[in-house]
Structure formats: structure tokens, C-alpha cells
Amino acid sequence: MTWIKTIPPNEADETLRSCYEAAFALTPREYRQPVEALQRREGGSDSIVTSHSLIPEALRHAFATFGVLMSPDLPLTRRQHEMIATLVSAHNRCFY
Amino acid sequence: MTLDKDLANALRSDYTKADLSGADRAMLDYVAQLTRDATRVTPADLDHLRQVGFDDQAILQINLIASWFNYINRVADGLGVGRTAVS
Numbered sequence: 214m215t216w217i218k219t220i221p222p223n224e225a226d227e228t229l230r231s232c233y234e235a236a237f238a239l240t241p242r243e244y245r246q247p248v249e250a251l252q253r254r255e256g257g258s259d260s261i262v263t264s265h266s267l268i269p270e271a272l273r274h275a276f277a278t279f280g281v282l283m284s285p286d287l288p289l290t291r292r293q294h295e296m297i298a299t300l301v302s303a304h305n306r307c308f309y
Numbered sequence: 310m311t312l313d314k315d316l317a318n319a320l321r322s323d324y325t326k327a328d329l330s331g332a333d334r335a336m337l338d339y340v341a342q343l344t345r346d347a348t349r350v351t352p353a354d355l356d357h358l359r360q361v362g363f364d365d366q367a368i369l370q371i372n373l374i375a376s377w378f379n380y381i382n383r384v385a386d387g388l389g390v391g392r393t394a395v396s
Binding site: 214215216217259260261264265275278279282283287288289291292293294295296297298299300301302303304305 | 310311312316317320321322324333336337340341344345363364366367370371373374375377378379380381382383384385386388389390391392
């Protein structure tokens with residue numbers, strides 16, 4: 214469980230809810246499944262997306278940035294995105 | 310995740326032993342250096358990326374994706390995301 218208070222989507226007010234929705238509006242469709250590794254479908258509080266919920270605009274912009282960076286209109290392939298993510302996370306020995 | 314298991318494991322243990330194209334190897338060398346110690350990245354590292362075919366927009370995308378995952382790792386670890394309750 215995250216060590217700070219979090220507000221999952223199903224408990225969000227209108228402002229936060231719109232940020233949850235906007236966060237992944239720019240994410241390419243094929244990423245939305247794996248992105249569930251980032252956000253629990255049931256709206257559970259222990260997710261990296263929900264961890265941002267006390268600052269809704271940070272949530273919106275951090276995850277909108279992710280979506281933009283994964284755009285198929287940009288030069289890198291999905292495989293290259295995943296290699297980078299895997300290497301960085303392994304290097305940081307990120308528990309998540 | 311679409312990477313095959315062998316590649317994912319190689320990236321987690323020692324990416325230099327993975328079977329990679331020259332371009333992908335150069336990309337990951339840059340990502341590894343950026344993650345380890347970004348202050349040691351030099352213009353020569355960017356020239357190497359250009360030599361294997363990445364243009365400036367691709368170089369920026371590589372940097373921003375690597376930087377974003379470094380960001381999200383720190384957010385997660387610094388706030389206990391994904392950890393079971395510990396004392």
C-alpha cells in the first residue's frame with residue numbers, strides 16, 4: 214500500500230476524475246492494456262497513477278506525457294520503448 | 310509487454326550480452342549511462358546515436374522515455390507503491 218493518502222478514480226471529485234480521464238486520452242490504443250500494470254482497473258489505491266492523486270494536474274500531465282512519448286508518429290518502435298523501460302527499471306531495481 | 314522472455318531477462322541482468330542490433334545497443338548504452346550518471350553523457354554519445362541512424366527527434370524521444378521511467382521509478386519507490394505492508 215502506498216505510504217501517502219490516495220484517491221482512486223471511483224472516489225474522485227470532478228476535477229480529479231477529469232484528470233484521470235485526460236491522463237490516458239493520448240496513450241496509443243495498444244498501450245492501454247499494458248498500462249493496466251500502471252493502473253488497477255478496479256480503481257484500487259495502490260497504483261502508480263493513483264499515487265499522484267493529491268495533485269491532480271501532476272497526474273494528468275505526467276501520464277499524458279507518457280502517452281505522447283509512446284506515439285506511433287514518433288521514430289521509436291514499441292519494442293524500443295519496452296527495452297528502454299525494462300533497462301531503466303532494472304537498473305533502478307525498482308520494486309514496482 | 311511484447312519483448313520475448315530471453316531478451317527481457319538479458320536486459321534485466323546484463324544488457325550488453327543481449328542479442329541487439331547496433332542501433333538498439335547504442336540506444337541502450339545511452340539509456341544506461343543516463344540512468345547511472347547523466348553528468349557523464351557527452352556530445353560524442355549523441356554522435357554515436359546519429360551514426361547508427363537516430364535523428365535529433367529520436368534522440369530526444371530516447372532521452373525523454375528513459376527520463377520518464379527514471380521519474381516514475383522514483384515516484385513509486387519513494388512512496389511505497391506496490392509494496393506490501395512492512396513495519
